[in-house]
Amino acid sequence: MRGFLSADRIRMLVPAASLTVLLIAVFWLQPRAMSYTGLNLLFNLAVPIALATIAQMLIMMVNDLDLSIGTFVSFVACVTATFLQTDPVIGVLILAGCIGVYAGMGVIIHLRNLPSIVVTLGMSFVWGGLAVLILPSPGGTAPDWVRWLMTSRPPLVPMAIVASVLIAVVGHLIVMRSSFGVVLRGVGGNERSVARAGWSIVRARAAAYALAGLFAVLAGICLVGLTTSADANIATRYTLLAIAGVILGGGEFTGGRVSPIGAVIGALTLTLAGSFLSFLRISPDWQIGAQGAILILVLALRLLLNRREQAEQAK
């Protein structure tokens, strides 16, 4: 029994099962969604959310939390729609600098022993302000290559699905399979023992933050590719969506227990929940509440299964 349904398997099984159930429900309500174009439309906007979720997951992996992901992705979107399009060199430099800022945030949080929530909350205002400075009113244009990438139509499987799978696989390779990812997860699991083994925790934390910055930058670029123009508040809701996605995908706030595949599935589930509610003709006023209800339902299910598992272990 314990061989098959270990706590870890349940962690993976619940998100996959909830996505499947939701997908079946959507197809049942709207059979036309079961097509190449239908699937692309359903999951299009999930791609940047999935990238932002991976970024949040990397921060949560080292027992921190990033409250600035939403405004940061908005800022990146503004840079992409302006500088990256007009002066690609400056654009790339700005984005690379952003990743450096993320690494620096990790260093400061570690060295000064600051709560990550406070630092990132402060940074969220900085990013938000910078975004408004760049684009005071909605506008800008997506660079052609970004637009081409996000609207390309690979044979058989729509771009949204290909991109999601790719993000999950790359995330899995970096975090779960590489020897480097092991150290990062170790920091979340038992920082002291990692330090005792002679690793630099500052470096590990900086690496986790820089990696998160990279994924968030990719999220902003992809988002502009889909929307063609940007706005300073384009992605502010990503902060909470990304946290919800990580948790929905089987991750935890502390203890270095994360799953990149789960995080992507979580992001897809959240996006799908929105479409599902529209198909049900629930008024937009109620949608956020209903989305929350779905989240609570899935988490309750996981808790229940985990409890059962623990009871079995205690026997």
Added chain:
Amino acid sequence: MISGDETAVIAVDGAEKSFGAVRALDGVSFSVRPHECVGLVGHNGAGKSTLVNLITGGLAPDSGSVLVSGMAEGEKFSIAGARAHGVRCVFQELSLCPNLTVEENTRITHPALKGLGWRRRARALIAGKLDAIFPGHGIDCTRMIGDLSIAERQMVEIATAFSESDTRVRLVILDEPTSSLDAGLAAQLLGYVRKFVSEGGAVVIISHILGEILSTADRVVVMKDGRVVSERRAAEFTVETLVGAMGSVVRARDARAPSAAAGEIVLTRKAPAGSGGIDFVARRGELVGLAGLGGHGQTRMLVGLFNAGGGDWVSPKDPRIAFVAGDRHVDGNLPLWSILRNMTISLLPDLTRRGLVDTRAEAEIAARWRERIEVRTKDMANPILSLSGGNQQKVLFARALATRAPVVLMDDPMRGVDIGTKQEVYAMLREEAAKGRTFVWYSTEMDEICQCDRVYVFREGRIVAELAGAEVSEERILSASFAEAAA
């Protein structure tokens, strides 16, 4: 005294280390040579852990030196340096990452395991060591540590310490390595230790099971109060002489008539069926001591008693149990609050009138207790952290004593408190006990335990001895705390 010669793997010379008022090491010299297994024994606070921390580079001595053979002149000794010179330690608290698999944890301890195929190499390394130490262990190295049993985790931890990749392991410190292993696994481990030693390795073993020490170690070092009090070949010790060496010269205990021995029973806790332990009973007006080596179930007992007596959702109108926390930084102080507020927090139900705190009554009570316990401060509105450690602890005592609770639980509350404060607290406890209060007192210090009317000695999570009145003596407590052989 056996002197450390040139070839010693590690040589500590005249090391001193103090933590505030507590002198943890008072001029300790200690060395281990290749081909040698050294047993290190001593009761709580003897300085074993501090010594281990010096050897592993976790702490630097205030004075004296720590030398690892092969270390360059003037090289700063640190955790990484100790590891680089082949010093490994299995710590008492488990130090693996619970969210990683066995092979991933091996990767954490061996930075050399990287690049393509590291997982396979890590698995081969750790599985090979597990097979060598615990043949037939049956641990799947792809499983997560969090899913393993405590014994399996300890086996992995031990195997990790002995495993080598880029550096040779020359000295392994085993701190209570068999605490969660059954007799068969413990025997496998001790057999491996002998083999490792015969091949030129060095081992320091710390254990509360003296039989293990005597059968495995070549030499036994006995510590007490931060000093090495005895050091001899293991063959020259017996369990009795070892226990004798750990105690001090028999101290005359102030004769104390068991106060109100016939008081009614206020607290009981049955030993789990089949554990062979003794039931816990506390009577009105009694000072009950919980003794034994740290971490053998005393705190769990206190928390159990507290949870059984306190309300779950709604706090009871009349408080039944008060708790004095041991680690004041973790569960005692409210660091941002004033002394006054820290003192009166558990009294607030009594001080509340129409939902508001009656500040005048609060100040009155605080002033009364300030006088009684002599908190050394100008103003009770000062932040709690402005006080010295001993005075902070007194405030926590006042917090518990000022309540109407008839039972007070104390979780080793006087670690690191100076002797003067201790004497004041002892007197206060006696006085309160005479008024009919019951105290359950877990302490790692022998002086404090000897203040109690009755003492329960814990070992391996259960009560193994009950001592009352004149029976309470250091010798009796020591011999009950240490087992002759694995249970």
